[in-house]
Structure formats: C-alpha cells, structure tokens
Amino acid sequence: MPADVTAHASAQVSSAPTPATGREATSGPLTAEDRPAAMAPPAPPRRGRDGQPRKRRSSANLWRLRQYMVPFRTRFVLTVLFAAVGTGATIVVPLVTKAVIDGPIAGSDRTGLYALGLLAMTLGVVEASLMFLRRWVVSRATNGVEFAVRTDLYAKLQRLPMAFHDRWQSGQLLSRIMSDLATIRRFLGFGLLFILTNIAQILVTTAILLHLYWPLGLVVLASTVPITVLCLKNERAFTRLSRKVQDQNGDVASTIEEGAYGLRVIKSFGRGRHAFAKFDARSVQLYDTSVERVQLSARFWTMLAVIPNLTLIVVLGLGAVAAGQQQITLGTLVAFITLMLSLVWPVTALGFLLAQAQESMTAADRIAEIFDSENEIADGPRTLEQVQGRLRFEGVGFRFAGSATDVLHDVDLEVAPGETVALVGATGSGKSTLTMLVPRLYDVTAGRITIDGVDLRELRLAELRRVVAIAFEDPTLFSMSARENLTLGRPDASEADVEEAIDVAQAHFVHDLPWGLATRIGEQGMSLSGGQRQRLALARAVLAKPSVLVLDDTLSALDIHTEALVEEALKRVLTGVTGIVVAHRASTVLLADRVAMLSGGTITAVGTHTDLLAEVPEYRALLSAEYEDELDELLLEEAR
Numbered sequence: 001m002p003a004d005v006t007a008h009a010s011a012q013v014s015s016a017p018t019p020a021t022g023r024e025a026t027s028g029p030l031t032a033e034d035r036p037a038a039m040a041p042p043a044p045p046r047r048g049r050d051g052q053p054r055k056r057r058s059s060a061n062l063w064r065l066r067q068y069m070v071p072f073r074t075r076f077v078l079t080v081l082f083a084a085v086g087t088g089a090t091i092v093v094p095l096v097t098k099a100v101i102d103g104p105i106a107g108s109d110r111t112g113l114y115a116l117g118l119l120a121m122t123l124g125v126v127e128a129s130l131m132f133l134r135r136w137v138v139s140r141a142t143n144g145v146e147f148a149v150r151t152d153l154y155a156k157l158q159r160l161p162m163a164f165h166d167r168w169q170s171g172q173l174l175s176r177i178m179s180d181l182a183t184i185r186r187f188l189g190f191g192l193l194f195i196l197t198n199i200a201q202i203l204v205t206t207a208i209l210l211h212l213y214w215p216l217g218l219v220v221l222a223s224t225v226p227i228t229v230l231c232l233k234n235e236r237a238f239t240r241l242s243r244k245v246q247d248q249n250g251d252v253a254s255t256i257e258e259g260a261y262g263l264r265v266i267k268s269f270g271r272g273r274h275a276f277a278k279f280d281a282r283s284v285q286l287y288d289t290s291v292e293r294v295q296l297s298a299r300f301w302t303m304l305a306v307i308p309n310l311t312l313i314v315v316l317g318l319g320a321v322a323a324g325q326q327q328i329t330l331g332t333l334v335a336f337i338t339l340m341l342s343l344v345w346p347v348t349a350l351g352f353l354l355a356q357a358q359e360s361m362t363a364a365d366r367i368a369e370i371f372d373s374e375n376e377i378a379d380g381p382r383t384l385e386q387v388q389g390r391l392r393f394e395g396v397g398f399r400f401a402g403s404a405t406d407v408l409h410d411v412d413l414e415v416a417p418g419e420t421v422a423l424v425g426a427t428g429s430g431k432s433t434l435t436m437l438v439p440r441l442y443d444v445t446a447g448r449i450t451i452d453g454v455d456l457r458e459l460r461l462a463e464l465r466r467v468v469a470i471a472f473e474d475p476t477l478f479s480m481s482a483r484e485n486l487t488l489g490r491p492d493a494s495e496a497d498v499e500e501a502i503d504v505a506q507a508h509f510v511h512d513l514p515w516g517l518a519t520r521i522g523e524q525g526m527s528l529s530g531g532q533r534q535r536l537a538l539a540r541a542v543l544a545k546p547s548v549l550v551l552d553d554t555l556s557a558l559d560i561h562t563e564a565l566v567e568e569a570l571k572r573v574l575t576g577v578t579g580i581v582v583a584h585r586a587s588t589v590l591l592a593d594r595v596a597m598l599s600g601g602t603i604t605a606v607g608t609h610t611d612l613l614a615e616v617p618e619y620r621a622l623l624s625a626e627y628e629d630e631l632d633e634l635l636l637e638e639a640r
C-alpha cells in the first residue's frame with residue numbers, strides 16, 4: 001500500500017514559501033509551480049555517422065547549471081579577478097627577485113634594494129589579502145547556487161508523479177540532493193577557479209620562461225606533453241569510478257534509510273544481523289570502489305608530481321651550465337628556478353582539480369537525470385466554475401509501468417453529487433489503485449475519469465487536488481505540529497473548522513497531547529498509535545472541505561467503539577460530498593448509498609448493500625466471516 005501522500009499534502013508541501021531561485025535578494029516567495037524550468041533543457045541529442053544519438057559529453061550537464069550562476073555573476077567575476085591578480089603577484093615576485101639580484105645586489109645599490117624589497121613585500125600582502133577576499137566573496141555565491149539548485153530539485157521531486165517515486169530509491173534521491181550538490185558547490189568555488197587560474201599561470205609562466213631563456217623554456221614546455229597525455233588517459237577511468245562511487249553512496253543511503261524506517265520490524269523479527277549484513281555488503285562495496293578511486297588518483301598525482309621535479313633537475317643542470325657560460329645572469333637563473341618551482345603546485349594540483357571536475361560532472365549527470373525525468377502527469381488548462389462533484393469512470397483501465405498485466409480494465413462507474421459509493425473487493429483487487437486515479441496520483445492507461453463531465457487530465461492539477469481529498473489506510477504524518485499536520489490541505493482553516501474535523505474523525509486525543517495541537521508529531525507520526533494516525537489523517541482530509549472525498553479503508557485501525565463514533569460523524573460529512581469509500585467491513589459499507597464490487601480488475605456488480613448481499617455470493621463472502629461457508633460453496637460450484 002503506498003504511503004499517504006495526500007494530494008493536498010503534496011500541493012501544500014510544494015507550495016511552501018521558498019526564496020526565489022538563485023536570487024541574492026529574495027523578492028518574494030515562489031512556489032514550485034511558479035518556478036522557471038529547472039536547469040536549461042538539454043539540447044536534442046546529436047547523431048553520429050550511424051544515425052544513432054551520440055552520448056552527451058560529460059561536461060554538458062554541468063554546463064547546463066550555468067544559469068544558476070547568473071544571479072551571482074558579479075561575485076564570480078570578482079572571484080576570478082582576485083584569483084587572477086593573486087596569481088599575477090605570484091608570477092611577478094620572482095621577476096622582482098631577478099631585478100633585485102641583477103640590479104641593487106650586483107651594483108651595491110642600497111636605496112634600490114629597499115625600494116624593490118618594499119615592492120616584493122607589498123606584492124606578498126596583496127596576494128594574501130586577495131586570497132581572503134576571494135574566499136569571502138565566492139562562498140556566498142557557491143552556497144547560493146547550491147541552495148537554488150537544491151530548491152528546484154526538491155520542487156521537481158514534488159511534481160514528479162508516484163510512478164517516478166515507485167522507480168527511484170529514496171536514498172538515491174537523498175544522495176543526489178545532498179552530496180552531489182555539495183560536490184558541485186566545492187567545484188564551483190574552488191576547482192573550476194583553480195583549473196582556470198592554474199592553466200593561466202602555467203601558460204603565462206611558460207611564456208615568461210621562454211622569454212627569459214628559450215632553451216630552458218623549451219624544456220619546460222616539453223614537460224607539458226606527458227602531463228597532457230596522463231590527464232587524458234586518466235579521465236575515462238576516473239569518471240567511471242566516480243559514477244560508481246556516487247551510485248553506491250546512494251545505495252548505502254537507501255539501506256540506512258530503510259533500516260531506520262523499518263527498525264521496529266527488523267527488531268521484532270530479530271533480523272538485526274541480516275539487516276546489518278546487507279548494510280555491510282553495500283558499505284564494503286562502496287569502500288572498495290572508493291579505495292580503487294583513491295589508488296587511481298594517487299598513481300596519477302604521483303606521476304604528475306614526478307614530471308615537474310624531473311624537469312627541475314634538467315633545468316638546474318642546464319641552467320648552471322648556461323650561467324657558467326655567461327649566457328644568462330645569476331638573477332635570471334634564480335628567477336627561472338623560482339618560477340619553475342612556482343609551477344609545481346599548479347601542475348600537481350591539476351590532477352586533483354581535474355578529478356574534482358570529473359566528480360562534479362558525474363554529480364551534474366546524476367542531478368540532470370532527475371531534472372530530465374518526464375512528468376507524465378501533465379497539468380491541464382481548465383478549472384471548474386461551480387463544482388457539483390459528479391464523478392464518472394468510463395472504460396477505465398490501468399497498468400503499472402513495467403508491469404505485464406492490467407490491474408484495472410473496463411471500469412465503468414458513476415457517482416452522483418452527494419452520493420457515496422463503497423468499493424468492495426478482495427485483497428489486491430485494485431481498490432487502492434482505483435482511488436489513486438481520482439486525484440491523478442497515477443493516470444489512467446485506458447478510458448477516462450471525469451468530474452462534472454470534464455476529463456481529469458484537462459483540469460489544472462491544483463484545482464483537481466483542491467476538489468479531491470484522499471485519506472489512505474496507511475497515513476503519513478509529517479514531523480511537525482499536530483495542527484500543521486491537520487491543516488496541510490487548508491492552511492487558512494479557522495479554529496472552528498479544525499475542531500469540527502477533529503470531532504468528525506474522533507481525534508479528540510490531540511487535545512490530550514502534552515502541548516495539545518501544538519505538540520510536534522514525531523517522524524512519520526511514530527509517536528502515535530495506528531488508530532490515532534488514521535484519525536488525524538482522516539481529520540486532515542475532512543478539513544480540506546473537498547467536493548470529492550476518497551477514503552481508502554481509513555477506519556481499519558480503529559476499535560469497534562471508535563469506529564462506530566467516526567462512522568456516525570462521517571455520515572454527516574459524506575452527505576454533502578461525493579464519496580468513495582474503500583470498505584472491508586459491513587459497518588463501513590453502511591456509510592455508502594451504493595456498493596461497487598471490484599473483482600478480477602473490473603466492477604462486476606453495483607447496487608445497494610442489501611441487494612448485493614442477496615444477489616452476489618462473492619460479496620456476501622467478502623464482507624463477513626459468517627458467509628465464508630457460502631463462499632466455499634460458490635468456489636466449489638465454480639470449480640465444477
């Protein structure tokens with residue numbers, strides 16, 4: 001049975017005020033529906049010579065995130081500027097040293113020495129100050145980007161249909177929305193910047209080296225060839241491992257989440273060891289892949305560090321010879337060596353930075369998979385003027401994605417405004433599935449459902465979910481106050497409305513909670529009993545004052561006494577609305593004007609309770625144990 005993410009709940013959660021996407025100064029709350037399309041849409045796939053779509057470049061999805069940087073462009077430009085000036089200072093200091101050695105030191109000019117010394121010191125201070133400023137400016141921008149993408153991603157998850165959530169493990173979603181985004185933030189604030197400045201530093205320094213003494217400059221230039229080859233060779237393996245690590249991270253998160261959520265079941269069945277073994281296996285997998293990735297990077301970095309050091313040895317030797325032959329001054333040689341040494345960090349760091357780039361490209365791919373997931377439940381254009389609540393199922397069929405068989409087929413049923421129909425059927429006959437089609441948690445795969453003659457798919461989703469409220473057998477409550485849980489579908493409900501809903505659902509127990517309605521309900525409502533959770537969820541659905549109220553076996557966890565009280569109150573509520581009530585017991589069926597019998601995926605009989613009792617043996621058998629003997633007879637008859 002799916003969790004009770006009621007239509008109203010999802011509408012409300014998604015429309016919770018959130019700061020505007022990527023804006024530094026928020027100009028008012030945007031709702032999920034209002035948001036601009038998250039991430040720029042992917043360009044249509046390019047086709048190769050064979051006509052097959054070519055695999056998207058791994059950087060393409062990261063590039064699509066650029067729109068989130070736009071609101072922070074001033075900060076990003078300043079960051080690059082500060083880094084560039086800082087790098088410039090790093091490059092200039094050795095040249096000042098050369099001037100000091102070849103000028104004031106060689107010519108014993110004390111005044112010149114002080115002047116150049118002061119210049120070198122100023123450059124050092126400027127470099128340090130710029131580093132501080134850069135960090136200060138960029139952190140707000142990168143955190144802002146992370147925040148905006150995360151908000152859009154969450155809004156997208158809210159909009160995606162149940163079918164999407166059936167396919168995706170929540171741990172995978174969690175790891176994408178948390179750790180993948182953090183990876184991208186780190187890359188934007190650090191990796192990307194240093195890839196740019198380091199490459200610039202390498203190019204400028206190499207040009208200066210060539211200018212200072214070209215034979216040695218050529219040696220340095222030649223050393224970039226093996227470095228480039230190494231980087232290219234490493235890229236593919238690192239991308240593959242990064243993807244694997246990030247996916248396995250998601251698997252571990254899923255296992256932890258499942259373990260925490262199902263702790264009661266695990267403990268009560270004494271399956272702690274089994275659950276741990278499952279977690280351990282996934283953890284070990286993640287550990288192994290992470291170690292493999294670290295080993296790969298370690299080999300790569302070592303090679304990257306070795307190349308500049310080998311080059312340094314060659315430069316030192318050749319430089320000493322050149323200085324001995326008076327081809328270069330001592331100052332030039334010192335400047336050359338200092339500049340060369342200043343290249344060791346940018347070159348070595350390239351390995352780490354490129355690895356970070358690969359990781360964030362993989363993270364962007366994983367995030368894009370969510371952004372690009374199609375929302376099959378498309379919003380319609382129409383609204384209803386005056387809702388009457390006439391609900392019609394016309395030849396409705398439904399099949400879950402990936403399933404080989406229809407759960408429902410040829411379902412025809414009409415529920416008049418104000419009428420209540422009870423849905424009765426054996427376990428697994430498709431009752432819950434049918435109810436979920438009404439607020440379009442899933443879309444019909446055949447036929448259509450109409451409200452007041454309008455196909456549900458033509459209605460605006462917000463409108464539909466205002467008109468229809470649903471409460472499930474297994475209710476989900478959120479970790480917020482009892483009042484917030486109650487008013488999820490109608491935040492502006494008055495005190496009197498809240499009390500009325502509490503009364504209908506016989507949920508008076510909320511007043512006995514330590515802080516009454518203000519008491520925070522624990523995660524998933526675990527601090528309440530099953531019956532209490534059901535009654536709160538029922539009150540929530542009733543409070544939404546819908547025109548169509550769908551109750552999926554909402555009374556199953558109540559004791560007979562409370563059930564009788566709730567039923568009595570529900571009778572009053574159901575008089576004013578169109579109702580569909582999934583029922584397993586005769587007492588619930590009595591709430592309804594008519595009963596529809598669901599069998600073999602379709603409605604096989606419709607009538608009053610008395611009629612069906614008299615005419616449909618399967619119905620009789622389903623509703624009461626008293627009729628079990630008759631069912632046996634019926635089945636025997638059928639078998640014959």
Ligand SMILES: Nc1ncnc2c1ncn2[C@@H]1O[C@H](COP(=O)(O)OP(=O)(O)OP(=O)(O)O)[C@@H](O)[C@H]1O
Pocket residue numbers: 001166400403407425426427428429430431432433434
């Ligand atoms: N998300 C899903 N993906 C694939 N099949 C599903 C999914 N949810 C339910 N089913 C299948 O659809 C069928 C109908 O399930 P449904 O929950 O609608 O039955 P039900 O009549 O409400 O049962 P119960 O009375 O036990 O609550 C079952 O065979 C079930 O296994």
